[in-house]
Amino acid sequence: MANTNTQSQVSKGKQPLVVEDVPLLTVKLMKFTKPDFYQEFPIVAEPTLIIGDVLPLSRPLIYQKKGEFPEGERGLGFSDVLNVPSPDEDIFLSETFNFYISIINHSNQFASKVSVKCDLKTPSQTYILIDTTNKPLDKLAPGKHHDYILQQEAKKAENHTITCVVFYSKSDGESKQVSSSISFEVKTPVDLKTTITTIKSLSSETILLEGQIRNKMKQPMFIENVIFEPSAYFKKENLNSSEITTKDNKKIMKDDGTFSGFILLNPGNERQYLFQINPTEKFAAKSRRIKDIGFLSVSWKTRFGNVAHLQTRQLLRDIPDNETIDVIVTKIPEKIYVDIPFQIECEIENLSPETMNLWFTIDKEKMKQVVISGISNFEIGTVQSQSSIKFNIDLFPLATGLQNISGIIFLDTETHRNFPINDLISIFVERKK
Amino acid sequence: MQYLTQEKALSLFFDPTIPPQRATFTRMDEVEKSLEGLKLLANENNWKGVVHLTLILSETYKDDLEISLQIKLIQIIGLIKLELYSRAQDSLQKLGNLNSKQYFYETYPAKFPNRKGSFVPFTLRVLQAEFPYFQGDYDKALENLYTLHSNCIQEIGEIKKKIEDFGGKYPETITEINSPNSLYDQNFMIQNNFETKSNYSIEDIIELTINTVGNVDDLETAKESLSLLEKRSSMILFKIINIHIFQNDFELALNHLNNLYLKFPSDHFLSSTIGRIYLKLGDIESAKKAFEFVEKITGATSIFSKSNSGLVQIALGNYRQARDIFQEIYDNDPNNISALNNLALMHFYTCNLEKAIFTLETFIRKDPVQNLQKVIVNNLSGLYDLGCDNSEEKKKVLSLVYDSYKL
Numbered sequence: 022m023a024n025t026n027t028q029s030q031v032s033k034g035k036q037p038l039v040v041e042d043v044p045l046l047t048v049k050l051m052k053f054t055k056p057d058f059y060q061e062f063p064i065v066a067e068p069t070l071i072i073g074d075v076l077p078l079s080r081p082l083i084y085q086k087k088g089e090f091p092e093g094e095r096g097l098g099f100s101d102v103l104n105v106p107s108p109d110e111d112i113f114l115s116e117t118f119n120f121y122i123s124i125i126n127h128s129n130q131f132a133s134k135v136s137v138k139c140d141l142k143t144p145s146q147t148y149i150l151i152d153t154t155n156k157p158l159d160k161l162a163p164g165k166h167h168d169y170i171l172q173q174e175a176k177k178a179e180n181h182t183i184t185c186v187v188f189y190s191k192s193d194g195e196s197k198q199v200s201s202s203i204s205f206e207v208k209t210p211v212d213l214k215t216t217i218t219t220i221k222s223l224s225s226e227t228i229l230l231e232g233q234i235r236n237k238m239k240q241p242m243f244i245e246n247v248i249f250e251p252s253a254y255f256k257k258e259n260l261n262s263s264e265i266t267t268k269d270n271k272k273i274m275k276d277d278g279t280f281s282g283f284i285l286l287n288p289g290n291e292r293q294y295l296f297q298i299n300p301t302e303k304f305a306a307k308s309r310r311i312k313d314i315g316f317l318s319v320s321w322k323t324r325f326g327n328v329a330h331l332q333t334r335q336l337l338r339d340i341p342d343n344e345t346i347d348v349i350v351t352k353i354p355e356k357i358y359v360d361i362p363f364q365i366e367c368e369i370e371n372l373s374p375e376t377m378n379l380w381f382t383i384d385k386e387k388m389k390q391v392v393i394s395g396i397s398n399f400e401i402g403t404v405q406s407q408s409s410i411k412f413n414i415d416l417f418p419l420a421t422g423l424q425n426i427s428g429i430i431f432l433d434t435e436t437h438r439n440f441p442i443n444d445l446i447s448i449f450v451e452r453k454k
Numbered sequence: 455m456q457y458l459t460q461e462k463a464l465s466l467f468f469d470p471t472i473p474p475q476r477a478t479f480t481r482m483d484e485v486e487k488s489l490e491g492l493k494l495l496a497n498e499n500n501w502k503g504v505v506h507l508t509l510i511l512s513e514t515y516k517d518d519l520e521i522s523l524q525i526k527l528i529q530i531i532g533l534i535k536l537e538l539y540s541r542a543q544d545s546l547q548k549l550g551n552l553n554s555k556q557y558f559y560e561t562y563p564a565k566f567p568n569r570k571g572s573f574v575p576f577t578l579r580v581l582q583a584e585f586p587y588f589q590g591d592y593d594k595a596l597e598n599l600y601t602l603h604s605n606c607i608q609e610i611g612e613i614k615k616k617i618e619d620f621g622g623k624y625p626e627t628i629t630e631i632n633s634p635n636s637l638y639d640q641n642f643m644i645q646n647n648f649e650t651k652s653n654y655s656i657e658d659i660i661e662l663t664i665n666t667v668g669n670v671d672d673l674e675t676a677k678e679s680l681s682l683l684e685k686r687s688s689m690i691l692f693k694i695i696n697i698h699i700f701q702n703d704f705e706l707a708l709n710h711l712n713n714l715y716l717k718f719p720s721d722h723f724l725s726s727t728i729g730r731i732y733l734k735l736g737d738i739e740s741a742k743k744a745f746e747f748v749e750k751i752t753g754a755t756s757i758f759s760k761s762n763s764g765l766v767q768i769a770l771g772n773y774r775q776a777r778d779i780f781q782e783i784y785d786n787d788p789n790n791i792s793a794l795n796n797l798a799l800m801h802f803y804t805c806n807l808e809k810a811i812f813t814l815e816t817f818i819r820k821d822p823v824q825n826l827q828k829v830i831v832n833n834l835s836g837l838y839d840l841g842c843d844n845s846e847e848k849k850k851v852l853s854l855v856y857d858s859y860k861l
Contacts, residue, residue: 047843056768056799058599058734059829060700064531064576097727101761102792102829103768103799105836116493125845166841170805224848241702243736284705287736303456326769363681 033191044199045128046135046161048187051121052068052205053106055325061098104354113210113238114178115329120150122169124161124187132161132189137169138216139185143177154188162191175207210238210329215317217338220286220423220447221351227307227420228255228298228338231391232317241328244284249296251315252335254304258297286321310338310347345438348432350446351411358453362394362417365446369401370409378403387443388428390420391450401431458847463854468819487511489521499860504532519562523549527578539588546582576686588710592697593641599694606687613680620673624680633662688714695727704735722751726762738769757783757790764796773803795830797853798837807841818855825858831841 030100064200112118122139126132136157150171161167175181184202191197212235220227230249236242251257286292298315300308313335352366371377379401383393394417401412418424427443458466458505459603473571485491485503487510495503508529515521526549533542552574555561559569583598617624698707711728716722729744745762752758760783767776783793794817801810814834816826833851838852 049840051840058730059832060696061828062584062693062696064534065580065693096689097696099696099699099727099730100792101726101730101796103796103801104829105802105833107836108839119803121802121805121807121840123841125841125843149853166808168805168807169801203491241704241735287702322738324736325733326736326738326771 043128044197045126045130045132045191046187046189046199047125047127047136048185048199048201049123049183050201050203051108051123052112052118052183053108053121054110054112054116054118054205055114055142055327056103056106057324058099059102059104063096063098065096084213100116103316110453111239112175112181112205112207113323113329114175114207115210115331116323116327117172120171120173120183121186122151122171124167125269126161126163126165129163130192132191133159134186135161135167137185138188139169139171139183141173142182143179144183145177145179148173151333157188178209180206206289206296209317210242211235211331212237213317213319213331213333215333215336217314217336219338219340219444220224221309221444221445222351225300226309228314230296230314230317230336232294232296232299232319234286234294234319236286236288238323239256239288240323241285241287242323244292244319246318246320247294248318249298249315249342250316250318251298252311254300254308254311255298255314256301257315258299260295260297303330309349310340311389314338314341340444346377346379346440347372348431348442348445353446353448354384357418357448357450359418359421359450361453362415364415365426366411366413366415367445368409368411369404371404371406374406375435376403376405377436378434379410381414382430382432384441385426386428387441390424391416391418391426391448393417418448421450421452424448424450458850458854460854460858461837463851464858466851467815467855468822487514492525496528496532499535501532501535505529505536519565523557523573523578527575527581530581534588543589545584545790549578549582552579552582578681580690580693583690586597587697592701596694596697599690599697603687603690603694606683606690606787610680610683610687613676613683617673617676617680620676622673622677624677684717688718699731699734704731707731720751722748722758725751726758729762730765731793733769741769742766757787757793759794760794768800768803773800776800777804790822790831791825791827795833797832802837807837811837811841822855822859826856831856 059365122137124135124137134157136153136155138152138154141148141150149171151169158167166246182202183198186198188196188198212233214233214235216231216233218229218231220229232247232249234244234247247261249257249259259431314337316333316335318332320328322328347370349368350365350402352369354363354365357363363437369379371379379387380399382398402410403411414429416426425447426445429442429444429445431440433439485494485507487507487568489511492504492507492511495501495507508525510523512522512529515525526545530542530545533539533545550556553572557572557574559566559571559573579602583602584595586592586594586598614624635710691714695710698704698710708728710729711724711731715721715724715728725744725747729741729748732738732741732744745759745766748762749756749759760779764776764783765780767773767779777797780793780797780800784790784797787793794813798810798813801807801813811834814830814837818830819835834852835849838848842848
């Protein structure tokens with residue numbers, strides 16, 4: 022339409038119509054991960070069939086020469102043939118994905134000074150993936166491609182938008198640009214839940230960390246490691262492997278599976294890990310006041326060895342605020358029997374700058390299977406700043422097993438502050454024979 | 455987009471000065487209306503012709519029970535190849551229960567005096583078992599295949615007892631699945647008789663789902679029957695494994711493969727398959743170990759070892775090395791479709807989309823009759839999407855070219 026008119030208009034001296042401006046270049050983008058194997062379902066026929074020698078065991082997947090039937094010959098349609106990856110496949114957090122930028126000159130003219138600028142935008146950040154504006158490509162001939170392939174780690178589970186702008190100049194020097202963008206969600210691959218239990222004993226404490234990993238992807242994940250990194254005051258013990266002796270008499274640590282030894286986590290399935298954390302000898306006293314025990318790190322692989330890895334934040338345990346007072350148990354009987362009263366000796370330290378007048382009382386609701394035997398409300402005494410005082414508590418265990426002494430409240434009558442203690446110490450209550 | 459005909463598509467895809475090698479499709483009326491003719495058509499992948507001819511031949515041979523059943527089976531195979539699954543299902547259903555009286559020799563004492571057993575070809579039993587997966591019901595197919603497999607195992611047990619009765623021994627492992635022994639000799643037809651029992655009646659036969667190996671009068675036949683049964687049971691097992699892999703049930707697939715490996719320790723295809731499954735799930739170390747077995751059997755420079763190492767390089771992200779390996783395999787063997795396919799893919803991964811497309815197109819143009827495989831067409835279409843401005847048109851051309859070579 023425009024072409025025919027331009028001719029006549031120009032010759033008449035009028036303004037030429039603007040010819041529709043078709044870009045010389047196209048830019049196409051694709052995100053993808055590793056390839057996958059091609060699979061088919063071959064028909065297998067035995068040679069005793071009339072057409073058996075034509076269709077001997079199956080139509081060979083890769084070989085056409087009759088008489089050579091390596092792969093796929095026995096009903097297995099799975100060989101070494103790979104598929105081009107699909108651009109629609111989900112990308113998961115911490116995976117590395119590939120990104121292809123294809124600049125195509127589909128016109129019949131040369132394009133010069135071709136450069137590309139590509140950025141990745143998420144709600145929280147923008148990264149520049151590639152910027153060749155300082156070093157543009159001299160010329161891109163008609164029908165030719167100029168491609169880039171990038172690798173990028175999916176750092177956040179958010180919506181990612183990759184926008185690519187390609188700058189070029191036409192033969193008449195005019196600067197043009199063409200752009201394209203793709204948008205995709207980076208999904209969360211796993212659910213990682215942790216449960217921390219502290220078991221206090223007389224001289225120290227044991228912390229148990231349970232980590233539960235659930236596969237939220239549609240494909241199975243091959244778990245390589247689950248490691249717990251303790252913080253400075255602690256050391257860990259991995260309760261997830263046991264030593265086994267292999268066939269050639271070597272001793273190695275093998276990860277115990279609850280149901281099988283196979284460390285493949287199918288979609289929707291969960292796997293649990295248990296770690297025991299103890300304070301290091303040097304810090305046995307100090308560690309009681311430390312909340313941060315360390316962090317958990319999981320690394321896994323998916324198809325064709327695509328590596329991924331997640332780390333938790335510092336895991337914090339729930340311990341009471343120990344800024345003002347500190348209570349420890351100093352003496353406890355060796356054996357504690359159910360329904361038989363016992364006495365423990367405690368030491369309470371005043372960490373505040375003022376003198377305190379401390380009283381002992383209880384919160385009946387919070388006392389569980391170990392209750393006060395005798396007076397439940399008494400004065401402990403006056404404690405100067407930075408000093409401590411010892412006192413006894415009479416207790417009565419109601420049930421056997423591992424019990425917590427809780428429901429204790431310390432009152433400071435000077436400031437009217439109260440300090441609840443819900444985990445003074447763990448005891449093991451037996452039955453007297 | 456202009457309307458494209460097959461002719462136009464062919465002219466667009468192939469060099470107009472060099473006419474492409476057309477598939478020689480013998481026309482139906484040029485072919486002898488006999489079993490030989492049927493073989494010829496099947497040989498050319500002319501499944502339309504096969505299906506039509508089977509309609510005629512089933513009339514011709516309607517009095518020959520064995521052959522007419524085989525003709526019906528071939529018709530079903532043809533329909534499946536043409537992806538006409540509901541017609542195939544109809545034909546299968548028309549056959550009825552394969553264990554019913556009509557398929558036993560004993561029902562026709564005049565025609566088959568003294569012959570006993572079923573004349574249902576094993577191929578048909580397998581096809582019936584696996585048919586649900588052509589309609590997407592993988593679980594039903596698995597169920598059927600597992601049943602068929604356990605029947606096979608039962609038969610194997612019976613044959614082994616027979617061998618012992620004859621005073622012979624059977625091998626615990628079989629070294630070569632493909633050993634060219636008499637089992638695939640065309641003249642060796644498994645006799646379908648079942649050993650007579652004193653109070654024998656057709657209704658007594660409950661689980662006769664396989665061409666049973668009966669009439670085994672001597673040790674030699676017994677041993678050969680055992681070998682055939684082992685091959686059949688592995689073949690069914692491979693089909694089962696195929697479905698498990700497809701459904702990402704890697705543990706099950708690997709269990710079966712490991713059991714097979716114990717029986718066939720020098721079968722390198724098994725080890726390669728095990729390695730590939732480990733790659734698919736991401737355990738590169740175990741894949742490498744499995745591939746080491748392949749190397750031990752075939753040598754480090756065999757096609758199989760090289761292809762496996764190419765796959766490992768892909769898993770490690772070393773796409774250039776992988777590309778070089780597949781290039782090497784292809785240079786030595788230009789008919790190797792899988793190496794060519796993977797080579798093209800590696801061109802893509804090493805940022806050379808143009809070359810990837812060119813590689814696949816050239817391969818098809820070189821010998822369209824042999825090289826137009828579904829996987830090549832699918833992969834080329836995928837690359838067109840990324841690398842071409844007019845990708846829709848190119849894909850349409852490719853699809854028409856593919857159709858013109860598959861009848």
